[in-house]
Amino acid sequence: MLSIFLSxxxxxxxxxxxxxxxxxxxTNKMAIMEQGELKKKFCHKI
Incomplete structure (x- = not known):
């Protein structure tokens, strides 16, 4: 019984x-990508 449960x-x-x-x-990758996009947009505004 235990072996079946474990398997x-x-x-x-x-x-x-x-x-x-x-x-x-x-999710970390997506967050980093979003931060990168935000930085790009922010840099273009300045």
Missing amino acids: FFVPVAGLWLVIKVLAKGF
């Missing part, structure tokens, strides 16, 4: 961690 839980937990890390990286 199901471990991949799911691993997948969840990967998705969480990827999502965090993606």
Whole structure:
């Protein structure tokens, strides 16, 4: 019973961690890109 639970839980937990890390990286990338765009717009105004 425990082995079945572990064989199901471990991949799911691993997948969840990967998705969480990827999502965090993606949101950080988007934030950096947005900051870059804002800086460009701001520099053009001056």
